[in-house]
Amino acid sequence: MQQSAWGWLIITYLFLAGAGSGAFIAAVACDLLAPDWSKALARAGSLVAGPLVIIGTLCLVFDLEAGFWQPWRQFYMIGNLRSMISWGVIILSIFIPLALLYAAALNEITFVGKLAQKYVTAIEIIGSLFAIATATYTGVLIAVVNGVPFWNTPLMPVLFLASAISTGLAAAMIVAAIIDVKTIKTLSNFALGHVIFLSVEGLVLMLFVFMSLTRSTEAALSASGLISGTLSPYFWGLVVILGLVVPFILSVFEFLEYGKMPKSLVVGADLLVLMGGMSLRALIIFSGTPPQII
Amino acid sequence: MPRYGIAIDSTKCIGCHSCRVACQNQNELHFDETFNWIKSKDRGQYPSYGKEFIPLQCNHCENAPCQRVCPTGATYTSKEGVVLVNPKTCVGCKYCMEACPYKMRIIDHRRGIVEKCRLCIELVREGGTPACVTTCPTQVRIFGDLDDPNSAISRFIAQTGAQPLRPDLGTVPKIFYKRS
Amino acid sequence: MDNSGITRRKFIIGSAIGGASLVASNYLNLESWATTEESTQDLKVTPTLCDGCGNWCAIKVYTRGKRIWKAEGIPIAGNNLGRICAKGHGLLHEVYNKDRIKSPLKRTGPNKFEPISWEQAYREIGQRVQEIKKEHGPESFFWLQFPEGNAGLCSRFMNALGSPNVFSHATTCFLPRNIGWWLTIGSAKPEHDLEHTRFAIFLGRNIAAGLRLRALSDLSKAKDRGARFVVVDPRFSELASFAHQYVQIRPGTDLALMLAIANTLIAEKLYQKDFVDKYSQGFDELAQKVKGYTTEWAEQKTGIPRGVIGKLAHDLAESAPQAFIHRGYHGALGTQYKNSLQLVRAVACVNGLLGNFNQRGGMFFHPEVKLGRLDPQKFPKTPELGDSMVDGSGASDRYPITPVGLGLSQAIPELALEGKLKAGFVYHNNPLRTCPNPARVIEGYRKLDLLVSFDYILSETASLAHYILPESYYLERDDVVHTNHCFNSKQVAIRQAVIEPLYDTKPMVVILIELAKSLGIGNYFNFTLEEYNQAALAPFGITLERLKQEGVIDLGGKWEPGPPQFKTPSGKFEFVSSTLQDLNLPAVPEWEEPLVVPDQSDIHSFRLIHGKQAHHTHAKTINQEYLKEISLLNDMTRVWIHPERAKALGIKDGDCMTISNSVGKGRARALVTDGIHRDCVFLPSSYGVYSRNLRTAFGFGISYNDFLPTYFDPVLGHCMSNEIIVRVEKTPA
Numbered sequence A: 001m002q003q004s005a006w007g008w009l010i011i012t013y014l015f016l017a018g019a020g021s022g023a024f025i026a027a028v029a030c031d032l033l034a035p036d037w038s039k040a041l042a043r044a045g046s047l048v049a050g051p052l053v054i055i056g057t058l059c060l061v062f063d064l065e066a067g068f069w070q071p072w073r074q075f076y077m078i079g080n081l082r083s084m085i086s087w088g089v090i091i092l093s094i095f096i097p098l099a100l101l102y103a104a105a106l107n108e109i110t111f112v113g114k115l116a117q118k119y120v121t122a123i124e125i126i127g128s129l130f131a132i133a134t135a136t137y138t139g140v141l142i143a144v145v146n147g148v149p150f151w152n153t154p155l156m157p158v159l160f161l162a163s164a165i166s167t168g169l170a171a172a173m174i175v176a177a178i179i180d181v182k183t184i185k186t187l188s189n190f191a192l193g194h195v196i197f198l199s200v201e202g203l204v205l206m207l208f209v210f211m212s213l214t215r216s217t218e219a220a221l222s223a224s225g226l227i228s229g230t231l232s233p234y235f236w237g238l239v240v241i242l243g244l245v246v247p248f249i250l251s252v253f254e255f256l257e258y259g260k261m262p263k264s265l266v267v268g269a270d271l272l273v274l275m276g277g278m279s280l281r282a283l284i285i286f287s288g289t290p291p292q293i294i
Numbered sequence B: 001m002p003r004y005g006i007a008i009d010s011t012k013c014i015g016c017h018s019c020r021v022a023c024q025n026q027n028e029l030h031f032d033e034t035f036n037w038i039k040s041k042d043r044g045q046y047p048s049y050g051k052e053f054i055p056l057q058c059n060h061c062e063n064a065p066c067q068r069v070c071p072t073g074a075t076y077t078s079k080e081g082v083v084l085v086n087p088k089t090c091v092g093c094k095y096c097m098e099a100c101p102y103k104m105r106i107i108d109h110r111r112g113i114v115e116k117c118r119l120c121i122e123l124v125r126e127g128g129t130p131a132c133v134t135t136c137p138t139q140v141r142i143f144g145d146l147d148d149p150n151s152a153i154s155r156f157i158a159q160t161g162a163q164p165l166r167p168d169l170g171t172v173p174k175i176f177y178k179r180s
Numbered sequence C: 001m002d003n004s005g006i007t008r009r010k011f012i013i014g015s016a017i018g019g020a021s022l023v024a025s026n027y028l029n030l031e032s033w034a035t036t037e038e039s040t041q042d043l044k045v046t047p048t049l050c051d052g053c054g055n056w057c058a059i060k061v062y063t064r065g066k067r068i069w070k071a072e073g074i075p076i077a078g079n080n081l082g083r084i085c086a087k088g089h090g091l092l093h094e095v096y097n098k099d100r101i102k103s104p105l106k107r108t109g110p111n112k113f114e115p116i117s118w119e120q121a122y123r124e125i126g127q128r129v130q131e132i133k134k135e136h137g138p139e140s141f142f143w144l145q146f147p148e149g150n151a152g153l154c155s156r157f158m159n160a161l162g163s164p165n166v167f168s169h170a171t172t173c174f175l176p177r178n179i180g181w182w183l184t185i186g187s188a189k190p191e192h193d194l195e196h197t198r199f200a201i202f203l204g205r206n207i208a209a210g211l212r213l214r215a216l217s218d219l220s221k222a223k224d225r226g227a228r229f230v231v232v233d234p235r236f237s238e239l240a241s242f243a244h245q246y247v248q249i250r251p252g253t254d255l256a257l258m259l260a261i262a263n264t265l266i267a268e269k270l271y272q273k274d275f276v277d278k279y280s281q282g283f284d285e286l287a288q289k290v291k292g293y294t295t296e297w298a299e300q301k302t303g304i305p306r307g308v309i310g311k312l313a314h315d316l317a318e319s320a321p322q323a324f325i326h327r328g329y330h331g332a333l334g335t336q337y338k339n340s341l342q343l344v345r346a347v348a349c350v351n352g353l354l355g356n357f358n359q360r361g362g363m364f365f366h367p368e369v370k371l372g373r374l375d376p377q378k379f380p381k382t383p384e385l386g387d388s389m390v391d392g393s394g395a396s397d398r399y400p401i402t403p404v405g406l407g408l409s410q411a412i413p414e415l416a417l418e419g420k421l422k423a424g425f426v427y428h429n430n431p432l433r434t435c436p437n438p439a440r441v442i443e444g445y446r447k448l449d450l451l452v453s454f455d456y457i458l459s460e461t462a463s464l465a466h467y468i469l470p471e472s473y474y475l476e477r478d479d480v481v482h483t484n485h486c487f488n489s490k491q492v493a494i495r496q497a498v499i500e501p502l503y504d505t506k507p508m509v510v511i512l513i514e515l516a517k518s519l520g521i522g523n524y525f526n527f528t529l530e531e532y533n534q535a536a537l538a539p540f541g542i543t544l545e546r547l548k549q550e551g552v553i554d555l556g557g558k559w560e561p562g563p564p565q566f567k568t569p570s571g572k573f574e575f576v577s578s579t580l581q582d583l584n585l586p587a588v589p590e591w592e593e594p595l596v597v598p599d600q601s602d603i604h605s606f607r608l609i610h611g612k613q614a615h616h617t618h619a620k621t622i623n624q625e626y627l628k629e630i631s632l633l634n635d636m637t638r639v640w641i642h643p644e645r646a647k648a649l650g651i652k653d654g655d656c657m658t659i660s661n662s663v664g665k666g667r668a669r670a671l672v673t674d675g676i677h678r679d680c681v682f683l684p685s686s687y688g689v690y691s692r693n694l695r696t697a698f699g700f701g702i703s704y705n706d707f708l709p710t711y712f713d714p715v716l717g718h719c720m721s722n723e724i725i726v727r728v729e730k731t732p733a
C-alpha cells in the first residue's frame, strides 16, 4: 500500500503555481490601485508571474510518468471534467498566455507588448480571475481528495489562496529589488500588504490545523503530527516562526520605519515568506494520513 | 450483467501470502509490485491475545473516488462493475493514488502507469475465477455475482452480515469482510 | 457503458486541441492490457509436480512460447486439491534466477569454479572414487539427500558402490515423530480425517506455515461445519489465528500435558473402552504409570492452568472418536527435544485412548500404491551390506531403532574429522546451512577427499564441493513416477519438463545412470528413465503418455472407516511398546525433563525456538526475490520476545538484539509480542544465507543452527534442535 504518491515535484508545482498567480494579482493590484510609485512592483510582478507558473507546470509534467515519456498522452488530461486536474490544465493553459501577455504589455516587450498595451485592463481583469482560479484550484486539487481526510476541507483553497498572495507579493518584491535597487525604499509601502496577508494566512492556517484536530481521527492524526509530532519542528520552525512570525514582525517594522530598514532585511523578509510558503505545501503533503481501514 | 465482488472471511486467513504471488503471476507483476496485501492486527494480552490477518485489495467501489479524479478517464468501471485502468491513456499523474482512501493502487514505473487489482476480469470473462481465490488454501475469499441472491457470495454476506471496510467513507465497496 | 461516453468526449477534445493525429485509435481501446504481445504467443499447459517442499503438490504450469507464465493447482491431487502456496507460485521465477549453475563445475580454489564438460566431470569423479575406494574401502563413502521420488535409485547407487551410508534430513526434521508412531501403531505417518473431525488439538504442528495445503483445505471445511480447533504452542502461530483456542505452553513440556490428559481420560473413564479392549495392549501399565501425572502437576511443568488442561481432556473425550491430537512433524514432536520420542509416544497413546483409528473424523493409514519394478535382468539386486551405518544407525549398541537410510546427518562432519568418511555425494540438501553448528560442519566437510554436490545453485554446501553436477531445475526435468501426494485414495503422478533446460544441466536420474557407468557400477543402471517409469506404471495399465498428459491419475481405492489394523509386533495398538521393552528403554510414556532449561535468575537467559514461515522452505527459498520481498515488506526476520522480558532488557519493538552462546553470535531485530512465552525467543527458520554465490539473499538474517550445539539424542541420535539456551541483550548503539 503506497502511502504518499506525490513528492517534491508536486509540492514545488503547488508552490510555484501559487506564487506565480499571487505575483500576478500583486502586479494587477499595484497597477490599478497605486499606479505611480508602484510601477516597479507591477512590472516585477508581471514579469515573474508567467515564468513561475510555467516552471511549476513543468514540475507537474516531470512528475507524470507515461504522460512524460509519451507527451501526446497529455491531451487526454482534459478528458474528465469531474477531475480537478482536467480543470487545472484548462485554467493553466489560459492563464499562462495571459500572464506572458501581461508581462509583455507592462514591460513593453516587442510588438506584442505594444499591441497588448491597448487591452491591458481587459488582460488585468480576466487575468486576475484566472490567477485567483489558479491559486484556488491548487487548493481544491488536494481538498477533494477523499484518500486523505486531512486535506479534505473547504479551508484548504482559502489557505492556498492566502498563501499564494503573500508568496506572490514576496516574489514580486524580490524581483523588483533586483531590477531596481532604489525601489527598495518605495517597497516599504507594500510591507503593509505583507502585514495584512500574512495575518490572514496565519489565521486561516491556525483555523485549518486546529479544526482538523476535531474533524476526523485521521485529520487529527495529521494535525497533531504537525503540532507535536515528528513534523512539528519543521511546522513551528519553518512555517510558523520563520515563514510567518518573523516576516510579519519585519514587515511591521519596515512599514513603521519607512525605508530605513537595511535592504538585506527587506529582501530577507520576502525570502522567508517564500520559504514558508514552500514549507507549508511540503508539510501539508507529507502529513497527509490515509484513513485507518482495518 | 453480473456485478462481481468478493467476500473475505478473515477469520480463516493464515497470512500465507499465496494470494499475493498467485496474483503477481496471473498479472505478470514484478516482485515488488502487488495488487493485494496481507496486513495483520494484534489485540489483547494473553490469554485473550489474538492476531488477525486481513487480506486487502481494491474494493471496486461503486462510487469510486479514483475514477472521479482521474483526469484522462483512464480509470473506468467495466460493465461488470469492475474498476479498471486503461494503460493506453493513463498519464501516471498519480492523482487516483492520492484519492483512493484504501491506498489500493500502485504505480508501475516500467510502463509509467498506475495499476491495481483487476478482479482478474480477463480470466473471469473466460469463465474462470480470480487467481487469489482459487489458490487460497483455506478458502478465505468467495468470488461471485452480488446481484444474484443465490450466488455463494450473496448467501455468505446474507448469513454472516459481512461488511465492507469503512463503509462510512461512502465509496460503496464491493469487497465484503467477515472479521469475527 | 458510461465510460464510452468519456472516451468519446476525450477523443473529441483531444482532436480539437490538435494532437489527435498522434493518437492512434488503438490507444483508446479499453481493456487492451489483456492482450500484451506475449499473450498472443502459443499458450501451453503442462501438468507436473512442484518441488518447493516435500509436499510435491500437483500443478499445471502455463507457458507462453518458451517462457513460464503461471501455475494452477490440479484439483484432484490428494495433497493439495488444486491449491498452491506462495512458494509454489514464486519458485516458477527461480528458473530465471541469475545465480543458477549453467554447467558442471570444478572447484579450483576457495570459492573459485571452472566450468567443465560432463564427460570430464564423470571421468575425474570416477577416478577419484576408485582411488578412495581402494585406499579406504567403500564404507568411507556417504550419500546425503532430502529424499526425492528417486531416493530409491540414489540408495541403489550407493549400495552398488558398496556403501550403506545413505543419510537424509530425518535427524534435523522428523525422526522421533516417525519412530514414536511406528513403535505404537506400526506406521510412521498416520493421516487425519480433518474434514470430518469435530475437535482437534495441534500440538507443535503449524500446518499454516509448515504447510500442508490439503490439511488446510479440510480444516476450512471442518470449520464451516462447526468443528473446533486448539493450538498448543509457545507462540501464537499462524494456525492459532485460524483456531478457536490458543494455549501457550512452556517449550519442551508438552509431554507433561499429554501425560496429564491421559491421566484425566483414564481416571474419569472418558476413554473409548471399546477400542482399548479390542485393539490395544498395555492399557493397565499405562493407567498405572500416568496416575501420578495430575493436572496440578502438569500445571507446574507446562504453565497451563489445570482447569484448561482438564477442559482439553473433556473436549477431546466429548468428540471422540471424531477427535485427535495431530501426529506432528518437526515442531515439538520432531527432532527438537530430548523428550520428543516420549512425547510422540504419549501423543499416540492419547489418540489411542480416543479410539480414533480408522474412524471417520479420526486418524487413518493412507492407501498405499505399489509401483511396478523393472525386470531383475535389467535391475539386478545390489550387494547385501549389513544392517547398520557408519554413524551407528541400526547398530544394536548405538541407535538400534534409527533406520538405515535415514541416518544422522549431523554426524557426518564428526565422522569426516575422525577419518571414517572420506568422500560424499550431497543431493538436494544443504547440510552447511540446515545442520547444527555450521562452523563444525564446514570444518568436517573440508576434510573430505571428495565432495560431489548435485544442486542447481551454489548453495553453502555446493560452494564447498570439489565437483558440482547441476541438476536441471524441476520445471526443466523429467522425474520418476511419484505417489507422495496420495491422501485418502491411491494416486500416481509425475514430474515432467515444462520447458527445455536453459543451461547445460540434466535430470538427476540421467546423471545417476551416466555417473554409474564411470564408477564401474553401470550394470546396476542399465535402463533409461522412460523404461523405469513404464515399469512403474505397468501394474495399473496406465501408459506414461497418459500420465504425462493428466499429471495425476486417481486409481480409486478410497479409504473407508472400519476396524483398525496395526502392524506392530503384537498386531495391536501398543500402549506398552514391545520394541522399547526389548531394548530396555522406557516402554510406557513417562515424564522426562528437556536437556536444558533457561536460567530463571538471569534476565538474559532464553530458550531459542524456531519455526517455518509459509512463504519459505527451510533455508532454500530466501534467494528467490518474490519470496524475499514478502519477508522484507512485512519485516519477518524479526525475533519474537515477550514484552515483559524485553522491557527488563531495555528492548523496544524493532530494536536490534544480540543473541549469543558458546556456539555462535548474531544480531536480529526484536518483535515484541504478547504471542510468545516468557521463557523463549522465537526465530523464523528460513534465514541466514551465507553463501556469497546466492546474491539475492547473502547475509540476510540469521539461523537457529548458528546457535545449536552438535547433539545426539541418546536413544535415536537426532539433533535436538530446540535444546538451545542463548543470551539475549540489546545491541549497544
Ligand SMILES: Nc1nc2c(c(=O)[nH]1)N[C@H]1C(S)=C(S)[C@@H](COP(=O)(O)OP(=O)(O)OC[C@H]3O[C@@H](n4cnc5c(=O)[nH]c(N)nc54)[C@H](O)[C@@H]3O)O[C@H]1N2
Pocket (backbone or CB within 6 Å): C051, C145, C146, C169, C172, C173, C174, C330, C427, C428, C429, C430, C431, C433, C434, C435, C454, C455, C456, C457, C459, C471, C472, C473, C474, C611, C612, C617, C618, C619, C620, C621, C685, C686, C687, C703, C704, C705
Ligand atoms: N536453517 C534451517 N535449517 C533447517 C530447517 C530450517 O527451517 N532452517 N529445517 C529442518 C528441516 S524440518 C528439514 S526437513 C531440513 C531440510 O534440509 P535441506 O534439505 O538441506 O533443506 P533445504 O533448505 O530445502 O535445502 C535443499 C537444497 O536442495 C537444493 N535444491 C533445490 N532444488 C533443487 C533441485 O531441483 N535439484 C537439486 N539437485 N537440488 C535442489 C537447494 O539449493 C538446497 O541446497 O532442514 C532442517 N534444518
Ligand SMILES: Nc1nc2c(c(=O)[nH]1)N[C@H]1C(S)=C(S)[C@@H](COP(=O)(O)OP(=O)(O)OC[C@H]3O[C@@H](n4cnc5c(=O)[nH]c(N)nc54)[C@H](O)[C@@H]3O)O[C@H]1N2
Pocket (backbone or CB within 6 Å): C053, C054, C173, C174, C203, C204, C205, C206, C207, C209, C210, C211, C212, C232, C233, C234, C235, C237, C249, C250, C251, C252, C253, C254, C328, C329, C330, C331, C332, C334, C336, C609, C610, C611, C612, C613, C614, C615, C616, C617, C618, C722
Ligand atoms: N512453508 C513451508 N512448509 C513446509 C516446510 C517449509 O520449510 N516451509 N517444510 C516441510 C517440512 S520438511 C516440515 S518438517 C514441516 C514442519 O512443520 P511443523 O512441524 O508444523 O513446523 P515448525 O514450524 O517447525 O514447528 C511448528 C510449531 O512448533 C512450535 N514449537 C516449538 N517448540 C515447541 C514446543 O516445545 N511445544 C509446542 N507445543 N510447540 C513448539 C513452533 O513455535 C511452531 O509454531 O513443514 C513442511 N512444510
Ligand code: SF4
Pocket (backbone or CB within 6 Å): B057, B058, B059, B060, B061, B064, B065, B066, B067, B083, B099, B100, B101, B102, B103, B104, B105, B116, B171
Ligand atoms: S478501492 Fe480505491 S482504487 Fe479501488 S475502486 Fe475504490 S477508490 Fe478506486
Ligand code: SF4
Pocket (backbone or CB within 6 Å): B069, B070, B071, B072, B073, B074, B075, B085, B089, B090, B091, B092, B093, B094, B095, B096, B097, B113, B114
Ligand atoms: S495516474 Fe492514470 S489512472 Fe490515475 S488519475 Fe492519473 S491518468 Fe488516471
Ligand code: SF4
Pocket (backbone or CB within 6 Å): B022, B023, B024, B026, B027, B035, B036, B057, B116, B117, B118, B119, B120, B130, B131, B132, B133
Ligand atoms: S482478483 Fe485477480 S487481480 Fe485482484 S487481487 Fe485477486 S488475483 Fe489479483
Ligand code: SF4
Pocket (backbone or CB within 6 Å): B012, B013, B014, B015, B016, B017, B018, B019, B020, B038, B053, B055, B135, B136, B137, B138, B139, B140, B141
Ligand atoms: S492465500 Fe488465503 S490464507 Fe493465504 S494469505 Fe491469502 S487470503 Fe490469507
Ligand code: SF4
Pocket (backbone or CB within 6 Å): C050, C051, C052, C053, C054, C055, C056, C057, C080, C083, C084, C085, C086, C087, C088, C089, C211, C212, C213
Ligand atoms: S506446499 Fe507449496 S512449495 Fe510445497 S509442494 Fe506444494 S505448492 Fe510447492
Ligand SMILES: [Mo]
Pocket (backbone or CB within 6 Å): C169, C172, C173, C174, C330
Ligand atoms: Mo522437515
